[in-house]
Amino acid sequence: MAVRFTLNGRDVxxxxxxxxxxxxxxxxxxxxxxxxxxxxxGACGACxxxxxxxxxxxxxxxxxxxxxxxxxxxxxxxxxETLHPVQQAWLDxxxxxxxxxxxxxxxxxxALLSRTPSPSDEEINGLxxxxxxxxxPKIRKAxxxxxxxxxxxxxx
Amino acid sequence: xxSMDRRGFIRTSSTALGGLWVGHYVRQYPAxxxxxxxxxxxxxxxxxxxxxxxVVGARGCEIGQGVRTSLPMLVVEELxxxxxxxxxxxxxxxxxxxxxxxxxRPRYGSQGAGGSTSIPDGxxxxxxxxxxxxxxxxxxxxRRWSSQASVLKTGDGAVRHPDxxxxxxxxxAADAANIAPPDVVQLxxxxxxxxxxxxxxxxxxxxxxxxxxxxxxxxxTEGVLIAVIERCPWFEGGISSVDDSATRRVAGVVDVVxxxxxxxxxxxxxxxxxxxxxxxxxxxxxxxxxxxxxVEWTRGPWASDxxxxxxxxxxxxxxxxxxxxxxxxxxxxxxxxxxxxxxAQYTVPMLAHAPMEPPGCFVELGPQRARIVASVQSPGDxxxxxxxxxGLPRLSIDIELPRSGGGFGRRLRSDYVAEAVKIAQQVRRxxxxxxxxxxxxAHDFYRxxxxxxxxxxxxxxxxxxxxxxxxxxxxxxxxxxxxxEAPAWTGTCDPDAYPAGAVANYExxxxxVEFGMAPGWWRAPLHTFGAFATESFxxxxxxxxxxxxxxxxxxxxxxxxxQPYRDHGGPVFHSGxxxxxxxxxxxxxxxxxxxxxxxxxxxxxHFTFGGYAAHALEVSVVNGSVxxxxxxxxxxxxxxxxxxxxxxxxxxxxxxxxxxxxxxxxTWANGRVQQRNFPDYPLMRLRxxxxxxxxxxxxxxxxxxxxxxxxxxxxPALTNAIHAATGKRIRTLPIGDQLRTGG
Numbered sequence: 001m002a003v004r005f006t007l008n009g010r011d012v013x014x015x016x017x018x019x020x021x022x023x024x025x026x027x028x029x030x031x032x033x034x035x036x037x038x039x040x041x042g043a044c045g046a047c048x049x050x051x052x053x054x055x056x057x058x059x060x061x062x063x064x065x066x067x068x069x070x071x072x073x074x075x076x077x078x079x080x081e082t083l084h085p086v087q088q089a090w091l092d093x094x095x096x097x098x099x100x101x102x103x104x105x106x107x108x109x110x111a112l113l114s115r116t117p118s119p120s121d122e123e124i125n126g127l128x129x130x131x132x133x134x135x136x137p138k139i140r141k142a143x144x145x146x147x148x149x150x151x152x153x154x155x156x
Numbered sequence: 157x158x159s160m161d162r163r164g165f166i167r168t169s170s171t172a173l174g175g176l177w178v179g180h181y182v183r184q185y186p187a188x189x190x191x192x193x194x195x196x197x198x199x200x201x202x203x204x205x206x207x208x209x210x211v212v213g214a215r216g217c218e219i220g221q222g223v224r225t226s227l228p229m230l231v232v233e234e235l236x237x238x239x240x241x242x243x244x245x246x247x248x249x250x251x252x253x254x255x256x257x258x259x260x261r262p263r264y265g266s267q268g269a270g271g272s273t274s275i276p277d278g279x280x281x282x283x284x285x286x287x288x289x290x291x292x293x294x295x296x297x298x299r300r301w302s303s304q305a306s307v308l309k310t311g312d313g314a315v316r317h318p319d320x321x322x323x324x325x326x327x328x329a330a331d332a333a334n335i336a337p338p339d340v341v342q343l344x345x346x347x348x349x350x351x352x353x354x355x356x357x358x359x360x361x362x363x364x365x366x367x368x369x370x371x372x373x374x375x376x377t378e379g380v381l382i383a384v385i386e387r388c389p390w391f392e393g394g395i396s397s398v399d400d401s402a403t404r405r406v407a408g409v410v411d412v413v414x415x416x417x418x419x420x421x422x423x424x425x426x427x428x429x430x431x432x433x434x435x436x437x438x439x440x441x442x443x444x445x446x447x448x449x450x451v452e453w454t455r456g457p458w459a460s461d462x463x464x465x466x467x468x469x470x471x472x473x474x475x476x477x478x479x480x481x482x483x484x485x486x487x488x489x490x491x492x493x494x495x496x497x498x499x500a501q502y503t504v505p506m507l508a509h510a511p512m513e514p515p516g517c518f519v520e521l522g523p524q525r526a527r528i529v530a531s532v533q534s535p536g537d538x539x540x541x542x543x544x545x546x547g548l549p550r551l552s553i554d555i556e557l558p559r560s561g562g563g564f565g566r567r568l569r570s571d572y573v574a575e576a577v578k579i580a581q582q583v584r585r586x587x588x589x590x591x592x593x594x595x596x597x598a599h600d601f602y603r604x605x606x607x608x609x610x611x612x613x614x615x616x617x618x619x620x621x622x623x624x625x626x627x628x629x630x631x632x633x634x635x636x637x638x639x640x641e642a643p644a645w646t647g648t649c650d651p652d653a654y655p656a657g658a659v660a661n662y663e664x665x666x667x668x669v670e671f672g673m674a675p676g677w678w679r680a681p682l683h684t685f686g687a688f689a690t691e692s693f694x695x696x697x698x699x700x701x702x703x704x705x706x707x708x709x710x711x712x713x714x715x716x717x718x719q720p721y722r723d724h725g726g727p728v729f730h731s732g733x734x735x736x737x738x739x740x741x742x743x744x745x746x747x748x749x750x751x752x753x754x755x756x757x758x759x760x761x762h763f764t765f766g767g768y769a770a771h772a773l774e775v776s777v778v779n780g781s782v783x784x785x786x787x788x789x790x791x792x793x794x795x796x797x798x799x800x801x802x803x804x805x806x807x808x809x810x811x812x813x814x815x816x817x818x819x820x821x822x823t824w825a826n827g828r829v830q831q832r833n834f835p836d837y838p839l840m841r842l843r844x845x846x847x848x849x850x851x852x853x854x855x856x857x858x859x860x861x862x863x864x865x866x867x868x869x870x871x872p873a874l875t876n877a878i879h880a881a882t883g884k885r886i887r888t889l890p891i892g893d894q895l896r897t898g899g
Contacts, residue, residue, distance in 0.1 A: 017407065020440040028382070028438040033374040034367020036561070038512050039593040043834040046512060074367030087365040094357040097804055098220025099364035100512040100561025106365060125843035130834065132512045132562045133220045134811030135804070136845035 005066040007032075008076025018064035022056075023047045025063055026073060034074040034103045038130070045129030048104035048111075049073045055111035074103035077110060085153060086110040089146035097133035105129045109143050113150055119143070196329035198289040200264055201231050201282065203245075208313060208326035210237055212286075213247040214359075215278075217269040217533050219511075219563030220808075221863040222801035225359045227278050229797055233351045234286030234343060236310040237325065244359045249535035249555035260550050262536070267557070269533040270568050270677065271724050272765040272861025275797055279858055287344075288337040296331035297323050346795060346856040355800035360559065371559050372531030373590070375518035380586045381410055383579045384442045386449050387431035387599055390827045391672030392420035393456030394430045402448035403434055408441025412449070413582040415575055420457060423637040424674045426541060426574035428599055433579045439590055458672030459827035463605075466630070466671050466824075467503070470607040473628040473667035474501065481643075482651035485661035487613070490622030494613035497622075498700050502610070502689040503888040505821035506630075507603035507678050510837060513561020514591040517576035521546065521584075526553045530576075531560030533567035541570055545577045564812075565677035569601050597837055598829045601676025602822055604630045604648050605669070608689035613661070618701045620712060622661040625649075625690065628669050632681075635674040644668045647677070650686045652721045653763065654734065655694075658714030672827070679812065680864035682723065683764045684871065688817075688889060691760035691872030695879065705759060705876070706742045710735055713761075725765035725860070733768045733792050734761055737853065740790040741770035744851060755785060756880025760869040766860030768792040768853075771810065771873035777882050780896035782818065782874070784846040789866060791850070794857035802862050807848040809866020815840030817871040819890050 002015040007030060014025060021040075026032040026049070035058055038046030042060035049058045050072040077084045083091070086109050096102045108129050116123055124143055131139065195205040203211040212231050216223035228244045250263040266277040290310055297315035298305035300323065309316045314324045346352075363369040388394060400412040417430030432451055436442035491497050517530035519542075526548055532538050535555050543550045560567060576589040591599075606629030613622030632647030633639035639646060645666035656662050678684065694712060698705040716732025738761040742748075751757055754776050761770035774786040789806045796802055819838045823830045831837045875886040878895065886894060 017440060017444075019444075020438075024438060024440040028440070032367070033370070033376075036371075036513070037373065037590075038514075039834045041593070041833050041835070044512070044593075074365075078366055083365070090365045091357070091361050094355075094361060094800055094804075096358055096361055096364045097222070097808055098218075098512065098560060098562045099358075099360065099369055100220075100371060100559075102364050103367045127842050130512070130839050130841060132510065132564070132812075132839060133804075134808035134815070134840070134845065136811060136840075136842045137807060137847045138804075139842060140847070 003063050003067045005069045005071055007071045008073060014063050016063070018062060020063045022049065022058040022061045022063060022066065022071065026058060032073050032075050036100055036103060038101065044101070045108055046101045046104040048107040048129065050107060050111055053111065053114060055108045074107060077106065084110060085149035086113065086146040089142040089149060092145060093138050093142040095135050095138040095142050097135055101129060101131045105131065105139055109139070109146060113147055117150060117154070118147055196333045198292055198329065198333055199285045201285040202235060202289040204325050204329040206326045206329065208324050210235070210242050210313065210325060211245050212242050213264070214244050215247045215264040215267050216274050217267065217535065217557055217560060217563070219269050219531070219533060219560040219567065221269065221274070221805060222358065222798060223269065223274045225356055226798040226801050227274060227282055228359070229351055229356060230278050230282035231286035233349060234283045235290050237313045239351055239356055241313045246557055249539065249557055251539065251550055253551060267535050269563060270565065272767070272864045275859050275861045276766065283343050284341060287341040291337045291341045292332035292335050293325050293328045295335050296328040300331065353796045353799060356798050357800060369559055371513050371561050372518065372529060373513055373516050373561070375529035375558065375588060377520065377586050380518070380588050381435045381437065381583060382439045382442045383433045383435045383576070383587050383589045384446050384592065385415060385431040385433045385575060385589070385595070386446050386451055387429040387595065388417065388453045388456070389598060389829070390453060390455045391458040393459070394454045395432065396452040396454045398432050399450035400432070402450070403445040406441060406445040406448055408437045409434060409445040410437060411435040411583050412445070413579060415578050422635070423640070424569070424571065424635045425637050426545065427571045427578070428601070428674060433575070435579060435583050435587065442590070443592070455827065456672070461672060461827050462825045463823040466605060466669065470605070470628040470669045473669055474607055474609045474626060476667060478626055478628070478665035478667035480663065481645050481649050481666050482656060482662065482664040484656070487622045487624050487661045487663040490613045490661035491611070494621055495616045497611055497613050498697050499609070499611045500693055500696050501887060502608040502692055504606050504685055504688055505823070505889055506605045506673070507816065507820055508597050508600045508822050508831070508837060509564040509566035509676070509678060510596060510839065511560070511562030511564055511566050514593055514596040515566065515572040516588065516590050517573045518586070518588045519573070519576040519580045520586040521577070521580045524552060527556070528553065528573060529556045529558060530573055531558060531567060532570055532573070533560070533563045533565070534570060538570045538573050541574050542577055545574060546581070564679045565681065566600065568677050593833045597822070597831050597833065602673050603678035603681065604632050604675045604685065605671065606630070606648050606685060608686070610689060610693040612693070612697045614697070614701055618703060620655070620659055620697065623655055623659040624663040624665065626665040626667070628667040630671040630673065630675060631668045632675050647682055648685055650682050650723060652723060652726070652729065653686065653690065654729070654731065655712035657719045658712055658731070680764050680867045683762055683864070683868035684813065684816070687760065687762040687868035688871045688875070691762065691869060692875055692885070692887065695758070695876045696885065706738065706747055709738055709761065713738070721763070725763070729763050734763055737761055737768045737770040737790045737792050740851060740853070741772040741788050744788045744790065744849065745772035745774060745786060747772065751880070754881070756877050756882065758873045758875065758877025758880055760872040760876060762868040764865035764868055767794070767862060767865040769806070769865045769869055771869045773873045773877040775874065775877040775881055777878060777895050780893065782878060782891070782895065784814070786849070787846040788849045788851065789870070790853065791862065791865060792853035792855060793862045793865070794855045794859040796852060797859060799852065802852060803850045805862045806850045806866040809864065810848045810870045811840060811845050813867040813870030814846070814874055817874050817889055817891055818844070819892060821890050
């Protein structure tokens with residue numbers, strides 16, 4: 001039985017090994033390499049995607065669990081050439097160093113802000129994605145900037 | 157100057173310029189006749205198309221240190237065009253044939269990433285590359301206008317005549333390509349810089365935030381097979397038997413092949429360990445196939461060893477005399493005649509590099525050519541290794557340099573490239589080797605382990621008259637073919653580091669401690685290893701002699717002078733520059749003002765690879781947990797290239813240092829690594845990371861590279877601050893649970 005779900009807004013079906021983590025499906029079969037492998041045990045967050053708008057570590061989510069779900073990856077976050085406010089804030093603050101973890105950081109931040117438009121420091125500290133380069137101070141600044149951008153967008 | 161035909165141009169440039177550039181590309185892009193509309197290569201690093209777009213080559217390995225931005229900035233400053241007009245293009249690792257052994261030479265100069273050398277290495281040749289291109293364009297305009305080149309101005313992507321005539325670089329490029337520049341072109345003076353010293357954002361930032369940036373792990377091709385390797389978990393062990401019957405039944409598994417390792421004790425020229433590779437149609441099948449393997453290993457000579465036993469051996473060695481590495485005056489006599497001798501011991505653990513992108517390599521082998529795409533720091537070694545394993549000439553090996561998901565020194569070794577080649581040779585298909593995080597933590601070239609015994613002799617007036625630093629460490633050169641000639645103390649003993657040279661009776665000693673691992677370079681290697689001990693001990697001496705830690709440091713740094721420094725980052729160490737960053741850090745944290753209740757301040761400074769850094773921290777400790785209230789980093793790197801990149805490196809380096817001090821170590825029991833994945837190797841997360849206040853000293857001295865100097869003094873500044881806050885002296889890293897009650 002194929003697993004059917006939407007991937008960045010498109011209907012897809014998968015009839016391979018249902019135990020395969022979503023991460024490896026994205027990278028090996030869907031051609032979406034922006035989602036990154038870091039640990040395989042859900043500890044680092046480099047593979048963070050959205051499933052039904054919630055930040056999820058795709059290395060620890062089997063394909064069998066995706067039927068009927070809505071999956072969004074970093075490649076599907078912008079609206080065409082218009083960046084998502086979190087992406088824009090990441091650019092404005094020049095967050096990336098090696099950049100490898102940043103897709104996961106951005107997906108985690110975007111999910112946080114969609115639920116919590118004005119996060120407290122404590123809520124921001126709840127983001128546990130690892131950055132080996134130590135870009136955390138800029139991530140913190142970019143998150144606040146993104147929150148402000150999102151509030152502007154929503155203001156009438 | 158006379159015009160030359162193209163052949164003359166090529167000959168002249170390849171002899172006069174040491175062969176780095178120009179000729180190759182002129183052949184590729186003829187600038188005459190019908191081809192005049194094609195892009196024109198002016199120097200190896202500058203290409204201009206007639207429509208005016210300017211492409212600048214980035215030659216380095218981008219591991220997060222920012223060289224894809226900073227190295228092109230050196231070219232662009234001298235090319236004298238606005239940064240916004242430039243597109244940066246990654247260059248591959250490239251060699252040209254050369255008459256002298258080894259028969260090849262690097263086309264683009266230095267391309268590796270190690271020792272913070274990218275900026276100093278590029279300071280002359282990359283600025284010359286830009287300046288020569290500008291010279292050629294200006295000369296082309298001068299000839300077109302029958303004018304003196306010296307009256308022509310540049311600055312906005314065009315050459316301008318005082319009378320108002322103007323020709324864009326694009327219009328001039330074809331003519332310029334036929335003009336040979338002199339060997340050395342006059343460069344700008346620092347006061348003329350418009351780009352260097354400014355903040356330039358990361359060139360790939362948009363690709364990174366949209367998921368389009370490509371790293372080594374992303375390389376792929378039609379029909380590529382994915383490989384993972386089960387490696388022998390014991391140092392210098394091997395394969396006894398393999399039962400792959402269950403593996404071969406896993407859907408998607410294509411093949412199972414053996415990878416040989418080096419003999420025990422032999423230099424690690426290729427891959428680190430023997431193993432069994434499972435090759436599959438996709439990563440998940442390869443991982444499942446590996447889980448189904450049944451391998452019996454020969455356990456090698458270190459199978460019962462442990463970190464605990466290693467620590468005991470090191471402690472015993474510290475009781476001995478070791479070998480003398482440096483001796484000024486007579487420490488023993490000073491100790492006999494001094495008022496008091498203060499002693500302390502410090503321990504630093506082994507560390508893993510743990511780059512966010514684990515090692516891995518894509519390889520395509522043909523009968524005539526090889527293509528390698530991998531995240532690496534030492535492409536020259538990659539080239540030599542692939543040539544050795546395949547028998548192909550080095551000129552037939554194509555090495556692409558994608559972005560790397562961090563490096564930290566791990567990718568200075570190209571063992572994973574050797575593995576991928578060995579697999580591809582057996583399966584005869586393109587192969588992408590994937591390392592899991594478990595593979596990475598279990599099979600690293602770890603940072604050496606060491607114990608430091610420090611002794612200071614103080615006279616009745618409190619003056620330090622003698623200093624001894626005895627290092628007992630796992631020797632860094634062990635099994636490293638790049639360190640065959642290096643003395644055993646290289647990489648763990650820093651005999652020229654301050655206070656050497658300022659204390660009359662100074663002694664540096666070393667004792668080797670046996671352990672089975674093959675060590676590696678870990679970001680600011682010698683310096684993260686040693687600064688913790690020296691800078692902690694200075695604080696202990698200050699406490700014992702009731703001196704102010706800043707004042708005592710200034711005494712030990714001594715008068716402003718240049719003194720010889722033989723290790724990497726020399727040939728001189730300027731004590732005045734170190735004193736200055738220390739004083740700046742003290743000023744910025746208001747060192748002499750009262751500390752808020754419950755908090756403590758700590759300070760430290762260090763000289764790393766030609767740069768000077770100091771950290772000052774203010775911390776409190778609650779329920780055994782450290783909270784960092786302020787964290788200041790001051791650095792003097794000489795001339796700043798990219799201020800944004802420099803600040804990022806200093807801030808990130810500081811956080812790397814703090815993260816390492818707090819919880820990171822790699823340990824062994826029964827000959828096996830005990831850390832499996834990030835839960836056992838807990839890097840700092842957002843919650844704990846302080847905002848680092850970075851201050852950069854203005855300078856026009858030739859620049860040092862800044863990718864590593866942000867780390868060393870961060871660790872002792874933290875532990876010194878903890879001591880000030882709590883009275884607890886941390887002498888063993890990591891801090892771990894030592895601050896818990898009774899810890």
